[in-house]
Amino acid sequence: MINKIIKPDFKSTLKEDRVFHPSKKFSANAHIKNMAEYTKLYNESIKKPEVFWAREAENLEWFKKWDNVLEWKQPFAKWFSGGKINCSYNCLDRHLSDKGTQSAIIWDGENGDKRNITYNELHEEVCKLANVLKGFKVKKGDRVVIYLPMIPEVAIAMLACTRIGAIHSVVFGGYSSEALKVRINDARAKVVITVDGGYRKGNKTRMKDAVDEALSGVKFVKNVIVVKRNGIKVQMKKDRDFLYGDLMKKASSVCQPAKMNAEDPLFVLYTSGTTGIPKGVVHTHGGYLTQVAMSAKYIFDLHPNDKFWCTADVGWITGHSYVVYGPLLNGVTTIVTEGLPTHPTPERPWKLIDKHKITQFYTAPTAIRMFMKIGRAWPARHKLKSLKVIGTVGEPINPEAWTWYYNNIGKRRCPVVDTWWQTETGSILVTSLPGATPTKPGSATLPFFGVDVAVVDMKGKKTKVNEGGYLVINKPWPSMLRTVYKNDERYKKTYWNEIKGVYFSGDGARRDKDGYIWIMGRTDDIIKVAGHRLGTMEIESALVSHKAVAEAAVVGKQDEIKGEAIVAFVSLNLKFTESEKLINELGAHVVKCIGPIARPSQIIVVDDLPKTRSGKIIRRILKSIAEGNEIKGDTSTIANADILEKLKKL
Ligand code: WT7
Numbered sequence: 320m321i322n323k324i325i326k327p328d329f330k331s332t333l334k335e336d337r338v339f340h341p342s343k344k345f346s347a348n349a350h351i352k353n354m355a356e357y358t359k360l361y362n363e364s365i366k367k368p369e370v371f372w373a374r375e376a377e378n379l380e381w382f383k384k385w386d387n388v389l390e391w392k393q394p395f396a397k398w399f400s401g402g403k404i405n406c407s408y409n410c411l412d413r414h415l416s417d418k419g420t421q422s423a424i425i426w427d428g429e430n431g432d433k434r435n436i437t438y439n440e441l442h443e444e445v446c447k448l449a450n451v452l453k454g455f456k457v458k459k460g461d462r463v464v465i466y467l468p469m470i471p472e473v474a475i476a477m478l479a480c481t482r483i484g485a486i487h488s489v490v491f492g493g494y495s496s497e498a499l500k501v502r503i504n505d506a507r508a509k510v511v512i513t514v515d516g517g518y519r520k521g522n523k524t525r526m527k528d529a530v531d532e533a534l535s536g537v538k539f540v541k542n543v544i545v546v547k548r549n550g551i552k553v554q555m556k557k558d559r560d561f562l563y564g565d566l567m568k569k570a571s572s573v574c575q576p577a578k579m580n581a582e583d584p585l586f587v588l589y590t591s592g593t594t595g596i597p598k599g600v601v602h603t604h605g606g607y608l609t610q611v612a613m614s615a616k617y618i619f620d621l622h623p624n625d626k627f628w629c630t631a632d633v634g635w636i637t638g639h640s641y642v643v644y645g646p647l648l649n650g651v652t653t654i655v656t657e658g659l660p661t662h663p664t665p666e667r668p669w670k671l672i673d674k675h676k677i678t679q680f681y682t683a684p685t686a687i688r689m690f691m692k693i694g695r696a697w698p699a700r701h702k703l704k705s706l707k708v709i710g711t712v713g714e715p716i717n718p719e720a721w722t723w724y725y726n727n728i729g730k731r732r733c734p735v736v737d738t739w740w741q742t743e744t745g746s747i748l749v750t751s752l753p754g755a756t757p758t759k760p761g762s763a764t765l766p767f768f769g770v771d772v773a774v775v776d777m778k779g780k781k782t783k784v785n786e787g788g789y790l791v792i793n794k795p796w797p798s799m800l801r802t803v804y805k806n807d808e809r810y811k812k813t814y815w816n817e818i819k820g821v822y823f824s825g826d827g828a829r830r831d832k833d834g835y836i837w838i839m840g841r842t843d844d845i846i847k848v849a850g851h852r853l854g855t856m857e858i859e860s861a862l863v864s865h866k867a868v869a870e871a872a873v874v875g876k877q878d879e880i881k882g883e884a885i886v887a888f889v890s891l892n893l894k895f896t897e898s899e900k901l902i903n904e905l906g907a908h909v910v911k912c913i914g915p916i917a918r919p920s921q922i923i924v925v926d927d928l929p930k931t932r933s934g935k936i937i938r939r940i941l942k943s944i945a946e947g948n949e950i951k952g953d954t955s956t957i958a959n960a961d962i963l964e965k966l967k968k969l
Contacts, residue, residue, distance in 0.1 A: 335718045339725065339758045341734045345707070349620050349754025357755045357765075364769040365794075371769060372398070372797055376609045379409050379648070382578045385605065389795065394815035394822075395802075396795035397582050398606035405576035406481035406585060406608055407449075410647035411442040412576065422652040425626070425675055426471050429518045429658025430549075436471055438650075441478075444567070446574035448479035451566045455510055455542045459484035459577060462587065464508040464540075466499060466530060468492045468517030469657040472546045472563065473633045474643045476512045481585060481604075484577035488587045488599070491634025492517060492524075494914040496532035502589045505599055505804065507539050512563075514546040515553045520662050527553040581605025587804045588636055590742040591854035592813065593844045599804025600636075600742050606797030607745050608648060614746040614767060614798075615645030618736055619679045619708050620753050626705075628654035628672070629681040635851075636742040637712055640798075641681060645746075660686060665693045669701035676705035680728065681738075683713040683850040687720045687728075688880045695727045703730055708753045710736040713850030714882045715838050721760035739763035739838055741824060742852070743814065745798030748772070749836050762835045769796050772836065774828050779818045782829070787839060790828040791821040844938070846875035846883050851916050853885070855938070858919070861912035862887060865905055867895040872928050872936045873919070876945040886945040887919040890927055897924040921945070926965060932958045944969055 369388040386401030480487040631637035646653035734753035782788035817823040827839040855873040862871035875883035
């Protein structure tokens with residue numbers, strides 16, 4: 320829901336008028352070579368979407384062709400219905416005749432372990448694990464939760480599910496057992512695939528323990544498959560838990576791919592919304608695969624033998640679409656890395672790029688700002704000559720970071736693609752095309768093929784040039800979410816009811832005189848911390864579940880590296896008084912409920928929170944206080960005005 324009270328300040332202060340053009344050399348070899356080509360295809364994709372998307376879908380292999388490209392009964396879309404397809408077949412089998420011995424995955428573990436997995440080998444592993452799942456009676460439509468660090472098994476597990484038509488739900492390895500439990504319960508998973516533990520900054524983490532905790536009292540999870548990664552000792556529950564290695568040794572490597580309906584669910588991925596409960600975003604086979612494959616090809620200008628490195632964790636949508644499915648659907652090599660890019664030294668990414676001759680590098684503004692802070696001496700020691708395209712995603716990128724990235728990583732040679740999209744959109748919707756689009760630092764530029772976007776006011780009326788508004792999408796697209804898992808109502812309400820007749824993204828944006836889109840950030844109660852999406856409500860619910868907290872309000876505060884940092888305002892129950900110990904305890908409590916990514920960087924104890932007469936907390940005021948700004952705008956709606964003076968003193 321749009322929080323009309325914290326309606327953002329839509330005045331954009333960003334002034335940036337530099338324009339960067341792709342080099343002639345790059346454009347000459349690119350799939351889309353100039354703006355005329357972009358415009359021609361874009362116009363076709365909007366005017367004749369069925370012709371355009373049918374042609375793109377034909378690049379995949381279908382067991383049976385679709386009857387209709389699109390059936391649209393707002394807000395429910397069906398793409399390629401009647402078609403039969405399999406995801407793992409398209410990612411693997413169809414490449415085997417000419418690319419069987421090429422690397423599918425190059426993996427770089429954080430402790431120095433390395434693996435190179437060819438398409439033949441990946442195919443074999445996936446078939447074996449698919450048979451293991453079958454052995455556990457996993458059938459079409461059953462849910463499998465995957466809770467793994469960034470090791471090759473995470474991709475194997477996802478692909479194995481798709482091979483037999485099971486619906487995977489990957490849960491980010493950094494989530495706590497409680498957050499994991501919520502997701503396992505909502506999905507009613509039959510099997511969980513996990514690991515003993517992983518590595519973080521050289522330390523061993525414990526993940527199987529978290530699964531055991533999450534499963535206490537849970538009856539519907541029949542089996543747990545445990546990959547051995549860091550060798551720590553873990554509990555294995557008899558008849559429920561089995562070691563991945565043992566199971567794989569005995570499994571057959573022959574497994575026919577299930578013929579899935581185009582509209583069968585492919586996966587559910589939980590993401591934060593504006594309530595305390597995460598949403599299970601549902602993506603389907605035909606549409607998702609078609610659009611992910613084609614977006615990866617054009618936006619990163621993929622060519623045979625490319626080596627694509629997306630640094631995102633597979634626990635997020637970026638990892639689904641551009642670590643696993645996008646690169647594999649296109650038959651290139653995907654680089655999978657475990658642990659922080661700066662560990663063991665800040666040189667790791669640049670060394671890796673030179674060593675493997677990586678061609679595309681796709682990361683988040685928060686990482687770029689961190690590299691920037693560490694200093695350009697690190698990338699300067701490396702030629703990075705193999706790089707062709709560099710990309711950014713997850714939050715608005717400030718022009719300064721954009722330029723640093725362009726100069727120091729792209730070495731003024733590689734086009735930067737600033738890609739806007741969401742868990743819900745499945746694939747990139749607003750972006751430049753590296754061989755065609757003149758880029759402006761800080762702008763995600765123009766809509767991608769098939770994407771009919773607009774910036775509008777609350778009534779759905781287009782805003783004027785450079786005037787802020789809400790970013791909406793007018794027409795369905797193949798990789799859009801189909802619903803919220805088991806909750807059509809929430810799907811309708813969140814995405815199709817805020818502004819009549821269009822998909823509501825929740826982002827504020829403006830378009831400049833050239834039609835370029837400048838994303839201005841979320842307009843609802845969602846914050847982006849180091850690119851991770853968190854609902855303020857989720858963190859607030861975590862805080863108030865602690866016995867000391869009476870009320871809590873969470874806001875995002877601008878942060879140089881993380882984009883936004885979490886600031887929590889809490890009022891305490893009568894028996895409790897403020898102390899450093901209590902503040903630390905509250906931080907730890909949030910970590911326990913959600914995970915380390917949600918730990919507030921500041922917890923401020925207050926007597927009371929500013930509220931409207933109807934009792935709604937006025938976060939806009941708290942945000943100004945957190946950021947040390949003057950409180951602007953209307954304060955006449957505050958019911959408890961005396962609190963304002965106290966807050967100002969903070
Ligand atoms: C939100 C979606 C899908 C990518 C990973 C994040 C913000 C994403 C950009 C960009 C400005 C961006 C938006 C969006 N966002 N990309 N290039 N420029 N903002 O997926 O966790 O679902 O978050 O991330 O606010 O709504 P997500």
